Amino acid sequence: MKAQESFSPVCPIPIAEYPQILLAHGGGGKLMHQLIEKMFVPAFKNSLLGARHDGAVFQTGNARLAFTTDSYVVHPLFFPGGDIGKLAVYGTVNDLAMCGARPLYLSSGFILEEGLETEKLWRIVQSMKQAADLAGVELVTGDTKVVDRGKGDEIFINTAGVGIIEHELIISPREVQPGDAILLSGDLGRHGIAIMAAREGLEFESEIESDCAPLASVILKMIYEGIEVHCLRDLTRGGLASALVEIAEASGWQINIEENQIEVREDVRGACEILGFDPLYLANEGRFIAFVPQAHTEHALEIMKLHPFDSTPAQIGTVSADMTGGVILKSRIGANRIVDMFTGEQLPRIC
Amino acid sequence: MCLAVPGKIISIEGDDAVFRRGRVNFGGIVKDVSLAYVPEAKPGDYVVVHVGFALSIVDEEEARKVFEYLREMGELEELTEGAI
Amino acid sequence: MKFIDEYRDAGAAERFRQMIHNITTKEWTLMEVCGGQTHAIVKFGIDELLPEKITLVHGPGCPVCVTPLELIDKAIQIASKPNVIFCSFGDMLRVPGSEKDLLMVKAAGGDVRIVYSPLDAVKIARDNPEKQVVFFAVGFETTAPANAMAVHQARAFGVKNFSILVSHVLVPPAIEAVLSSPECRVQAFLAAGHVCTVMGYTEYEPLAKKYRVPIVVTGFEPLDILQGVFLCVKQLEEGRFEVENQYARSVRKEGNLPAQNLVREVFCIVPRKWRGVGEIPESGLGLTEEYAEFDAESRFEVSGYTAEEPAECISGLVLQGIKKPNECPAFGTRCTPEHPFGATMVSNEGACAAYYRYRRHLAKEKAA
Numbered sequence: 001m002k003a004q005e006s007f008s009p010v011c012p013i014p015i016a017e018y019p020q021i022l023l024a025h026g027g028g029g030k031l032m033h034q035l036i037e038k039m040f041v042p043a044f045k046n047s048l049l050g051a052r053h054d055g056a057v058f059q060t061g062n063a064r065l066a067f068t069t070d071s072y073v074v075h076p077l078f079f080p081g082g083d084i085g086k087l088a089v090y091g092t093v094n095d096l097a098m099c100g101a102r103p104l105y106l107s108s109g110f111i112l113e114e115g116l117e118t119e120k121l122w123r124i125v126q127s128m129k130q131a132a133d134l135a136g137v138e139l140v141t142g143d144t145k146v147v148d149r150g151k152g153d154e155i156f157i158n159t160a161g162v163g164i165i166e167h168e169l170i171i172s173p174r175e176v177q178p179g180d181a182i183l184l185s186g187d188l189g190r191h192g193i194a195i196m197a198a199r200e201g202l203e204f205e206s207e208i209e210s211d212c213a214p215l216a217s218v219i220l221k222m223i224y225e226g227i228e229v230h231c232l233r234d235l236t237r238g239g240l241a242s243a244l245v246e247i248a249e250a251s252g253w254q255i256n257i258e259e260n261q262i263e264v265r266e267d268v269r270g271a272c273e274i275l276g277f278d279p280l281y282l283a284n285e286g287r288f289i290a291f292v293p294q295a296h297t298e299h300a301l302e303i304m305k306l307h308p309f310d311s312t313p314a315q316i317g318t319v320s321a322d323m324t325g326g327v328i329l330k331s332r333i334g335a336n337r338i339v340d341m342f343t344g345e346q347l348p349r350i351c
Numbered sequence: 352m353c354l355a356v357p358g359k360i361i362s363i364e365g366d367d368a369v370f371r372r373g374r375v376n377f378g379g380i381v382k383d384v385s386l387a388y389v390p391e392a393k394p395g396d397y398v399v400v401h402v403g404f405a406l407s408i409v410d411e412e413e414a415r416k417v418f419e420y421l422r423e424m425g426e427l428e429e430l431t432e433g434a435i
Numbered sequence: 436m437k438f439i440d441e442y443r444d445a446g447a448a449e450r451f452r453q454m455i456h457n458i459t460t461k462e463w464t465l466m467e468v469c470g471g472q473t474h475a476i477v478k479f480g481i482d483e484l485l486p487e488k489i490t491l492v493h494g495p496g497c498p499v500c501v502t503p504l505e506l507i508d509k510a511i512q513i514a515s516k517p518n519v520i521f522c523s524f525g526d527m528l529r530v531p532g533s534e535k536d537l538l539m540v541k542a543a544g545g546d547v548r549i550v551y552s553p554l555d556a557v558k559i560a561r562d563n564p565e566k567q568v569v570f571f572a573v574g575f576e577t578t579a580p581a582n583a584m585a586v587h588q589a590r591a592f593g594v595k596n597f598s599i600l601v602s603h604v605l606v607p608p609a610i611e612a613v614l615s616s617p618e619c620r621v622q623a624f625l626a627a628g629h630v631c632t633v634m635g636y637t638e639y640e641p642l643a644k645k646y647r648v649p650i651v652v653t654g655f656e657p658l659d660i661l662q663g664v665f666l667c668v669k670q671l672e673e674g675r676f677e678v679e680n681q682y683a684r685s686v687r688k689e690g691n692l693p694a695q696n697l698v699r700e701v702f703c704i705v706p707r708k709w710r711g712v713g714e715i716p717e718s719g720l721g722l723t724e725e726y727a728e729f730d731a732e733s734r735f736e737v738s739g740y741t742a743e744e745p746a747e748c749i750s751g752l753v754l755q756g757i758k759k760p761n762e763c764p765a766f767g768t769r770c771t772p773e774h775p776f777g778a779t780m781v782s783n784e785g786a787c788a789a790y791y792r793y794r795r796h797l798a799k800e801k802a803a
Contacts, residue, residue, distance in 0.1 A: 269436060274400070354471055369588075
């Protein structure tokens with residue numbers, strides 16, 4: 001056949017070596033994972049960083065503390081359901097919550113672009129104050145820098161947070177056990193689609209709002225009411241899939257989930273269908289997964305249902321005793337497939 | 352080639368066949384779509400849309416046939432089994 | 436969502452599964468030609484539901500995968516030019532050329548934009564009269580009407596700074612190339628439902644007759660594919676070789692005539708090189724004389740050179756259905772979506788990528 005004759009042995013330059021940073025390196029998928037694993041972790045080598053969790057947990061004096069940081073570069077600055085400031089506060093509060101900590105104090109660094117309308121900044125600051133009040137934290141220190149016009153995307157915000165852990169539980173992927181139930185706090189993808197809609201000018205019958213919400217109160221309630229939480233993860237960039245894959249890998253156990261149990265609203269699905277996105281990989285800002293012993297599932301779900309931010313929690317799967325460290329999804333029609341981390345960013349497709 | 356999605360036409364504007372456009376609802380998300388290739392389409396019809404163009408009007412009668420086929424095959428099986 | 440959800444019903448899928456099991460007595464090899472169908476099969480695990488005797492192979496149905504290396508290199512050259520806004524569907528951005536891909540051009544400062552529709556690219560051209568706007572017109576017959584309309588409208592509005600880089604390919608010649616190969620194992624085809632929505636299915640009748648293969652025009656939801664497989668197997672078991680239309684809710688025998696007319700006005704049939712397969716005569720579309728001014732290849736002086744695929748890459752054999760992705764020695768080890776050897780691993784619809792994402796355990800099982 002012609003094809004075989006025209007094959008010649010030449011090896012291409014491996015495209016995996018990236019001389020320049022790509023957008024995908026911030027996408028929450030494999031490339032970002034690689035950047036962290038191959039550059040940041042080895043460079044700053046220490047056991048706290050090695051734990052690879054959303055926040056660092058450490059003992060100092062009599063207190064067990066959690067410490068985390070996040071940066072916010074989202075555009076547009078204001079979107080249905082929120083804004084960059086609200087995201088910044090909730091995002092950091094949630095990272096602390098995922099460590100099982102009660103969030104106490106936040107810092108905020110602002111990098112402002114010359115020319116940013118002061119009124120916009122004021123709105124963002126007000127929104128942060130409101131969010132902080134709702135989340136029960138105080139913003140106690142900060143920093144401000146201004147860069148030349150053209151060198152910043154209106155505003156970048158970095159927040160760091162400190163929280164206190166007032167219980168004995170160790171919450172980490174290594175605590176995950178075979179038989180654990182995997183609980184998902186609500187439907188997927190609203191934040192990702194809300195941002196995409198605002199950016200691309202997609203129109204919805206009734207506007208899709210970001211699911212951006214603080215999660216500390218519901219998590220702490222679960223812990224204080226005796227739910228033996230083994231692991232927590234809030235779903236951000238990379239979506240449910242990335243969170244599950246990371247935890248499966250870190251714990252070494254196999255995770256089995258069922259598509260039927262994962263809720264996605266119809267309008268979010270419509271957007272996914274026409275753009276060719278998979279809701280499992282969409283960004284969320286007010287959803288988390290919890291790994292708890294099967295016996296605690298009912299109680300945990302009851303608590304999660306009372307969370308005021310429109311949650312419809314459900315058990316989406318279980319941890320199996322197979323040591324594959326992978327994630328298997330049972331599709332709607334009953335057959336299985338592997339869930340993997342996305343290589344880079346999800347791109348809209350036509351094919 | 353492939354990714355074409357069915358949606359419901361909510362409204363149509365433009366008289367010229369080539370520039371006719373419709374607002375199409377895909378499960379709650381509404382997009383502006385070219386109807387240049389489906390001149391007989393009217394509001395309420397479902398169309399299959401690929402890269403912003405409607406390529407066909409969904410034939411609801413045919414759409415049901417997949418399920419009728421299953422039903423018929425089921426009845427056939429029962430008859431055959433009964434006969435054995 | 437109407438006309439989607441019902442075709443994902445688990446009960447009905449199970450019924451079709453049983454029906455297929457009940458009629459299968461011999462071994463059969465079926466090929467589906469469309470990347471979207473490959474995606475659905477692997478995503479829903481449909482091939483897992485089929486009896487062992489039925490082998491589903493994935494054909495050259497991914498226009499992204501079959502776009503020749505040289506053309507990607509040309510795209511990269513054009514996109515790297517300072518005064519150019521390069522527009523493309525998302526699918527093409529990660530496909531590697533000889534040295535890099537379009538995403539890297541973007542990272543290095545090129546103005547590369549993802550568009551949802553070719554008309555968006557025309558709008559960008561009108562909004563940026565001082566720049567050259569180029570649209571990467573990739574696709575099968577399904578996308579040709581949209582691309583034809585974009586060029587037609589650009590001409591009607593006198594948009595001089597717009598051009599397209601054409602890489603259109605046609606399905607029937609590809610199917611014939613697969614069938615005429617001496618190693619061909621394919622005994623029946625699931626034809627691409629959206630290609631046929633545009634083109635109808637009369638072109639498949641001579642193929643079915645000449646090669647004595649059943650061809651069933653099939654949709655993209657699980658029930659569509661299961662019914663398509665069922666109808667193919669039924670024909671095979673009964674010794675028939677006809678063209679049937681499973682996707683009748685969208686496909687009419689004559690196809691979409693207004694679309695075909697405009698495509699015929701803007702494009703003409705040309706020979707095309709298929710990555711991994713080679714050149715197939717009369718298998719592609721190029722711009723007609725009348726619209727030649729919109730051809731980006733001639734507007735920009737881009738030197739093409741024949742680039743070579745890595746030796747280990749068997750994407751050509753995968754595209755022809757002669758091998759499955761997990762039969763490639765490099766699959767999942769040296770060749771992964773991050774280090775792809777060929778387009779079938781990079782493109783989301785590529786058979787290798789689909790297998791990697793959803794069925795990697797097959798490779799492990801094989802190794803074990």
